[in-house]
Amino acid sequence: MDAPVVAVLSLKGGVGKTTVTLGLASAAMQEGRRVLVVDLDPQGNATAGLNLSDVPTFTTSDVLYDGRTGVALDAVVATGWGPLIDAIAAERALEHRAVPSGADPVRRLQRALRGAADRYDLILLDCPPSLGELTRNALFAADQAIVVTEPTYFAVQGAQQAVEAVEVARREGNVGLHVVAIVPNRARVRLSEHRYRLQELQGVFGATVTEAIPERTAIQQAQGAGVPIHAWRSTGARSAALAFEDLLGRVADVSAREHRRLHGPGPAVT
Numbered sequence: 001m002d003a004p005v006v007a008v009l010s011l012k013g014g015v016g017k018t019t020v021t022l023g024l025a026s027a028a029m030q031e032g033r034r035v036l037v038v039d040l041d042p043q044g045n046a047t048a049g050l051n052l053s054d055v056p057t058f059t060t061s062d063v064l065y066d067g068r069t070g071v072a073l074d075a076v077v078a079t080g081w082g083p084l085i086d087a088i089a090a091e092r093a094l095e096h097r098a099v100p101s102g103a104d105p106v107r108r109l110q111r112a113l114r115g116a117a118d119r120y121d122l123i124l125l126d127c128p129p130s131l132g133e134l135t136r137n138a139l140f141a142a143d144q145a146i147v148v149t150e151p152t153y154f155a156v157q158g159a160q161q162a163v164e165a166v167e168v169a170r171r172e173g174n175v176g177l178h179v180v181a182i183v184p185n186r187a188r189v190r191l192s193e194h195r196y197r198l199q200e201l202q203g204v205f206g207a208t209v210t211e212a213i214p215e216r217t218a219i220q221q222a223q224g225a226g227v228p229i230h231a232w233r234s235t236g237a238r239s240a241a242l243a244f245e246d247l248l249g250r251v252a253d254v255s256a257r258e259h260r261r262l263h264g265p266g267p268a269v270t
């Protein structure tokens with residue numbers, strides 16, 4: 001079965017896209033799954049959090065510049081997280097890829113990633129903080145989208161715009177793409193303002209809104225140390241890890257359903 005390709009996006013910066021990407025990679029690794037993390041943000045935060053084993057020769061910038069079918073696999077590098085987690089690194093020069101160029105510019109990543117889904121169980125695309133060309137490339141390469149938001153006043157509006165960007169990619173030809181989760185991050189449920197905003201999100205987007213990822217210092221500590229949240233020993237780390245496991249369950253669930261829709265039910269499991 002082809003690995004699900006999941007774009008993690010938001011309209012706003014700093015809401016937790018990279019945190020959700022790394023948290024999902026950590027949860028998948030815990031289950032023994034092979035993951036490819038593609039860093040599409042010139043800031044390179046996912047690249048840093050994965051503690052690469054070597055300085056990469058090729059980056060997502062080179063991959064998008066080259067754009068040949070399957071070329072992304074040449075840019076795969078090992079990470080300090082271990083053999084299950086690989087990455088395609090970002091670099092600052094990726095900013096120059098943020099403008100359309102060449103033929104069919106939004107499909108460059110999709111073409112370049114061809115073949116990758118056979119080699120991994122999950123492919124995660126960490127998007128930059130805008131709905132520009134790099135995020136659009138992710139939305140044409142992905143079959144699932146996760147929208148990250150914070151439980152604040154602008155959350156509904158921001159999530160709405162990210163969901164619309166997904167809609168546009170679907171209308172323009174990536175017909176299988178859908179939003180599997182709208183994830184409220186950095187929630188402090190003791191704050192009545194946060195509780196109110198979480199309910200507001202659920203009121204607008206219904207069951208697509210997942211359980212919130214809690215605000216935990218352990219998340220920042222694990223990222224700073226370049227290790228998976230599942231390897232960090234603290235109560236905060238454990239509760240964050242559980243939230244990412246739940247979220248991963250949603251991704252896997254949807255991809256299994258989608259697989260059945262496309263290929264029919266598999267042999268009965270008894």
Ligand SMILES: Nc1ncnc2c1ncn2[C@@H]1O[C@H](COP(=O)(O)OP(=O)(O)OP(=O)(O)O)[C@@H](O)[C@H]1O
Binds near residue numbers: 015
């Ligand atoms: N649930 C959380 N608890 C504590 N800290 C968090 C949480 N989520 C994110 N952070 C911290 O907030 C900062 C921003 O998070 P992150 O880098 O994941 O956001 P982003 O959306 O990827 O940002 P950008 O738009 O710049 O790519 C980071 O320092 C991260 O460690």
Ligand SMILES: [Mg+2]
Binds near residue numbers: 041046127
């Ligand atoms: Mg980020």
